[in-house]
Amino acid sequence: MKSSGHTKPPGLAEWLFRVYCDDPLKEEIAGDLEERFLDHLEVHGSRQARLKYWLNVFKFFRWHTLKRRRSNRYTQNNIAMFKNYFKIAFRNALKQKAYSFINLSGLAVGLTSFILIMLYVQQQLSYDQFHENKDTIFRVTDGEDAITPNIVGPFVSRNFQDEVAQSVRVIVMGSQIFNLKEKSFTANVYHADSAFFTMFTFPFIQGNEETALAQPNSMVISRKAAMQHFGREDVMNEAFQMSGRNYKITGVMADIPQNSLLKFDYMVPFNDLRWAVRETWSNRSYHTFLQLGDQVDPKILEQKIAAKINETFEIPADSEDAEVVYLQSFNDIYLQSEMRLSYEIGRTGDIKYVYIFFAVAMLILLIACINYVNLSTSRSLERAKEVGIRKVVGAHRGQLIYQFLGESFLFVFGSLILSLGLSWALLPYFNELAGVVMDVSFLVSSQFLLTLLGLGILISLLSGFYPALMLSMFKPVVVLKGRFKNSGSGSRLRKALVIFQFAISAFLLIATLGVNKQLNFIQNKNLGYDRDQVLFFRMNRDLRTNYQTLKNELLSNPNISGVTMASNTPLNVGSAHGIQTGPGDEDYELIYFIHVDEDFTDLMDMNILAGRDFKELANPFNELDTSGRVPSFIINETTAALFNWTAEEAVGQKVNISGMEAPVQAVVQDFHFKSMEQKIEPFVLMCNPNNYFYTMVKVGNENVGETIDFIGEKVQAVAPRLPFDYRFLDDRFEGMYRFESQLSDVFITFATIAIIIASLGMFGLISFMALNRAKEMGIRKVLGASVMHVVILLSTDFLKLVLIALLLATPIAYYIMGDWLTDYEYRTSLGIGVGMVAVASALLITMLTIGYQALKTGLVSPTKVLRNE
Amino acid sequence: MEKKYYLGEFEETVLLVTASQNGEAYGLSITKVIEEELGRSVNMSSVHTALYRLEEKGFVKSDLGGASDRRGGRRKRIFQITSMGKAALMEAKTQRQYLWSKLPDYLFQGGDS
Numbered sequence: 014m015k016s017s018g019h020t021k022p023p024g025l026a027e028w029l030f031r032v033y034c035d036d037p038l039k040e041e042i043a044g045d046l047e048e049r050f051l052d053h054l055e056v057h058g059s060r061q062a063r064l065k066y067w068l069n070v071f072k073f074f075r076w077h078t079l080k081r082r083r084s085n086r087y088t089q090n091n092i093a094m095f096k097n098y099f100k101i102a103f104r105n106a107l108k109q110k111a112y113s114f115i116n117l118s119g120l121a122v123g124l125t126s127f128i129l130i131m132l133y134v135q136q137q138l139s140y141d142q143f144h145e146n147k148d149t150i151f152r153v154t155d156g157e158d159a160i161t162p163n164i165v166g167p168f169v170s171r172n173f174q175d176e177v178a179q180s181v182r183v184i185v186m187g188s189q190i191f192n193l194k195e196k197s198f199t200a201n202v203y204h205a206d207s208a209f210f211t212m213f214t215f216p217f218i219q220g221n222e223e224t225a226l227a228q229p230n231s232m233v234i235s236r237k238a239a240m241q242h243f244g245r246e247d248v249m250n251e252a253f254q255m256s257g258r259n260y261k262i263t264g265v266m267a268d269i270p271q272n273s274l275l276k277f278d279y280m281v282p283f284n285d286l287r288w289a290v291r292e293t294w295s296n297r298s299y300h301t302f303l304q305l306g307d308q309v310d311p312k313i314l315e316q317k318i319a320a321k322i323n324e325t326f327e328i329p330a331d332s333e334d335a336e337v338v339y340l341q342s343f344n345d346i347y348l349q350s351e352m353r354l355s356y357e358i359g360r361t362g363d364i365k366y367v368y369i370f371f372a373v374a375m376l377i378l379l380i381a382c383i384n385y386v387n388l389s390t391s392r393s394l395e396r397a398k399e400v401g402i403r404k405v406v407g408a409h410r411g412q413l414i415y416q417f418l419g420e421s422f423l424f425v426f427g428s429l430i431l432s433l434g435l436s437w438a439l440l441p442y443f444n445e446l447a448g449v450v451m452d453v454s455f456l457v458s459s460q461f462l463l464t465l466l467g468l469g470i471l472i473s474l475l476s477g478f479y480p481a482l483m484l485s486m487f488k489p490v491v492v493l494k495g496r497f498k499n500s501g502s503g504s505r506l507r508k509a510l511v512i513f514q515f516a517i518s519a520f521l522l523i524a525t526l527g528v529n530k531q532l533n534f535i536q537n538k539n540l541g542y543d544r545d546q547v548l549f550f551r552m553n554r555d556l557r558t559n560y561q562t563l564k565n566e567l568l569s570n571p572n573i574s575g576v577t578m579a580s581n582t583p584l585n586v587g588s589a590h591g592i593q594t595g596p597g598d599e600d601y602e603l604i605y606f607i608h609v610d611e612d613f614t615d616l617m618d619m620n621i622l623a624g625r626d627f628k629e630l631a632n633p634f635n636e637l638d639t640s641g642r643v644p645s646f647i648i649n650e651t652t653a654a655l656f657n658w659t660a661e662e663a664v665g666q667k668v669n670i671s672g673m674e675a676p677v678q679a680v681v682q683d684f685h686f687k688s689m690e691q692k693i694e695p696f697v698l699m700c701n702p703n704n705y706f707y708t709m710v711k712v713g714n715e716n717v718g719e720t721i722d723f724i725g726e727k728v729q730a731v732a733p734r735l736p737f738d739y740r741f742l743d744d745r746f747e748g749m750y751r752f753e754s755q756l757s758d759v760f761i762t763f764a765t766i767a768i769i770i771a772s773l774g775m776f777g778l779i780s781f782m783a784l785n786r787a788k789e790m791g792i793r794k795v796l797g798a799s800v801m802h803v804v805i806l807l808s809t810d811f812l813k814l815v816l817i818a819l820l821l822a823t824p825i826a827y828y829i830m831g832d833w834l835t836d837y838e839y840r841t842s843l844g845i846g847v848g849m850v851a852v853a854s855a856l857l858i859t860m861l862t863i864g865y866q867a868l869k870t871g872l873v874s875p876t877k878v879l880r881n882e
Numbered sequence: 883m884e885k886k887y888y889l890g891e892f893e894e895t896v897l898l899v900t901a902s903q904n905g906e907a908y909g910l911s912i913t914k915v916i917e918e919e920l921g922r923s924v925n926m927s928s929v930h931t932a933l934y935r936l937e938e939k940g941f942v943k944s945d946l947g948g949a950s951d952r953r954g955g956r957r958k959r960i961f962q963i964t965s966m967g968k969a970a971l972m973e974a975k976t977q978r979q980y981l982w983s984k985l986p987d988y989l990f991q992g993g994d995s
Binding site: 040041042043044045046047048049051052069072073075077078 | 930956
């Protein structure tokens with residue numbers, strides 16, 4: 014023999030063989046290879062033997078050594094082993110109740126959050142998907158407003174007969190007064206072209222979709238409305254009176270689905286309505302929907318339409334005033350990924366929030382998975398002996414991996430079933446929280462269950478893979494000799510994961526506080542008028558005639574401090590005129606307006622910067638004045654700024670608004686009439702007694718209920734056929750920010766859940782760590798360490814991790830929240846306070862979580878933990 | 883014929899050696915016999931492949947047997963012929979003998995031909 018180093022086969026070749034060869038064959042073939050090597054060694058010497066060993070290793074690279082046999086043909090007791098796996102899993106779960114509880118509850122809460130959020134996401138994405146023509150319906154917009162002049166629909170239909178199959182105009186009338194026999198009520202009404210029901214899919218349960226709107230004075234109502242007013246569905250040809258005109262019911266729709274952008278219970282055709290039939294370019298209130306042919310490219314068509322309009326008005330296409338037309342896919346309107354338009358037809362969502370919710374769901378799930386990984390690996394010390402014994406009696410590593418993966422499957426599917434039950438039970442609360450209506454049928458749809466099954470498998474693998482790999486890696490010799498300690502790499506990974514968990518939690522915390530702060534800012538911001546304690550209700554002709562009587566009677570009540578009339582409330586301004594800003598025909602800006610009476614500015618507590626209110630008109634209003642003379646205008650600061658006037662300069666200037674020329678009587682301080690996301694735009698208050706539709710009453714803080722009853726009585730007395738459906742202005746204001754306040758609620762809820770799950774995980778970790786280090790702490794105490802010292806020692810590790818997490822999360826959260834805030838034209842800043850609160854609460858939670866365990870460990874008498882030694 | 887035992891030529895050799903080393907046959911021992919006693923050069927991996935294939939066909943059965951230091955403490959897989967293996971060998975032999983009996987006598991008489 015030559016040198017002893019060469020009596021072993023080449024290690025690299027051996028390793029190579031081990032890598033490629035199937036497990037069950039490894040032993041016998043490697044044995045043969047080595048024996049052969051020794052034979053060759055004796056005959057040919059080391060060089061040749063090593064070479065031949067190498068060659069043999071290559072020659073064994075064949076199908077039968079490469080093929081992985083799924084069921085091991087040399088182990089026949091698979092089923093018995095599986096039974097054993099389950100038994101051991103259950104026993105372990107029962108033995109470690111706290112651990113199992115943390116794992117199960119963490120996963121269950123995480124999964125429940127995920128399921129609920131996914132339901133929400135699905136509901137948002139399903140909006141308007143029930144329309145058969147959804148892919149070919151487009152809305153005409155100019156990129157700023159959702160509405161168009163009423164001529165646009167017919168104009169496009171006439172000029173592009175090849176591309177446009179049909180066009181439908183819709184106008185949202187807002188609340189109208191209905192009379193049915195003795196009853197009267199107000200309800201929102203849609204007016205539309207008669208093709209409405211052939212373009213949009215709202216199935217009828219009575220009547221014919223195609224002809225229902227063909228006749229003048231026909232009306233289609235929803236099943237809900239039919240049940241409400243007649244108590245039955247079969248209400249064809251019943252009569253209704255709306256705004257003093259008689260209508261006949263020609264169709265009953267099935268109830269409008271929850272996930273429909275268009276929400277209405279009453280639909281009336283335009284037909285002979287005079288204001289709708291007369292086509293003009295100035296009457297802008299119409300949503301124009303086009304149904305295009307299958308092969309028509311909307312991008313090309315919108316250019317053609319714009320060109321045609323410009324041609325009609327002889328505007329050069331390259332001039333600043335050239336019209337632009339955007340065809341917005343009906344599919345996009347609800348979540349409108351790109352455009353946020355004024356005068357939207359219904360309450361829209363935002364794809365951004367769908368993404369955010371989805372991300373939150375994923376993050377929570379991730380935190381729950383991390384808990385599982387951390388707890389399983391930290392517990393490895395206890396399972397190590399089992400692994401060692403299993404390996405000694407012949408378990409392959411693959412079998413152990415299966416075993417541990419199986420355990421994670423058991424946990425995940427256990428909690429999945431738990432969370433399905435929880436989701437079912439919590440759905441009503443979640444609906445309220447997120448402001449949606451989803452029923453349980455969502456939960457049991459086969460598609461959703463399949464998705465959950467897939468998710469379960471994914472999570473099982475995700476959370477079980479690393480622990481399985483790590484636990485199955487133990488070497489029996491090391492483990493069974495009892496000189497086994499947790500591996501350093503494992504604890505490093507655990508630390509990283511804890512940091513990650515807390516970074517996510519801290520991020521959610523800061524986001525929550527940020528949303529909250531902005532919400533408070535909006536709600537407390539001075540709007541430029543006083544919205545508190547103002548109630549409003551519709552007027553009809555009776556009330557208008559007897560308004561003065563009513564007003565006097567109401568003002569006699571000491572709890573009523575003001576009464577005024579207006580065409581609309583300042584929170585519901587939907588109509589605009591054009592204001593002439595220069596000599597040219599095209600020099601005009603859109604200007605919002607409402608018609609108000611002389612008490613309006615007082616009642617609303619608006620701040621008049623210069624000039625006088627309407628109590629003294631610059632041009633006296635004269636109903637008999639046929640010259641089209643308009644009394645006067647009160648404009649806001651932004652309007653004055655259009656002309657570069659100061660408030661004082663503006664008073665007395667003549668301005669032209671939609672052809673009406675009149676002097677500016679006063680300038681009022683800017684006030685918010687739209688959402689805080691939008692800038693304040695030009696606004697004008699006009700005085701025109703023919704256009705008052707709402708009465709507003711300012712009531713005192715005391716005996717509000719009685720005061721409202723009093724108002725109701727008086728209204729009934731002067732206008733018996735008018736329903737007294739009142740609302741409060743501040744309620745309506747809250748309604749505008751319902752989305753934000755829901756967002757904030759949802760964030761608070763799920764941030765709390767995330768933090769709870771993460772804390773649970775940390776609690777589990779510190780428990781095991783305290784257990785592992787019990788002896789060390791005992792010795793420390795014997796050597797004179799105080800309880801405090803032990804507590805600090807155990808806590809600092811985790812506090813350090815949490816601090817790192819906070820350091821990572823805070824800048825990211827600040828950056829993202831700052832970005833979110835830029836959506837608001839009027840916004841708060843995050844400031845340092847939000848971060849301080851987040852950091853303080855994260856640290857406090859950490860201290861509470863680990864403090865208990867650390868203290869418990871610190872207080873244990875050293876004799877207890879050391880007596881076995 | 884009711885049953886068809888298919889044995890390749892190399893498989894037949896491996897099976898015969900397995901049978902002849904009754905209870906002692908494993909991959910390397912069979913390789914050695916074929917190399918040293920039959921003078922054929924053979925790959926150890928081919929022998930293993932043949933053995934596994936024979937086992938799949940049911941002609942041999944196997945068990946993990948004793949380990950030795952020469953094998954680095956690894957066990958051998960000891961192969962034994964099954965009754966089906968014996969039947970297959972018998973059939974192969976019968977077929978050969980039948981064919982031999984059909985040969986004209988003069989073919990192997992008188993040295994040259």
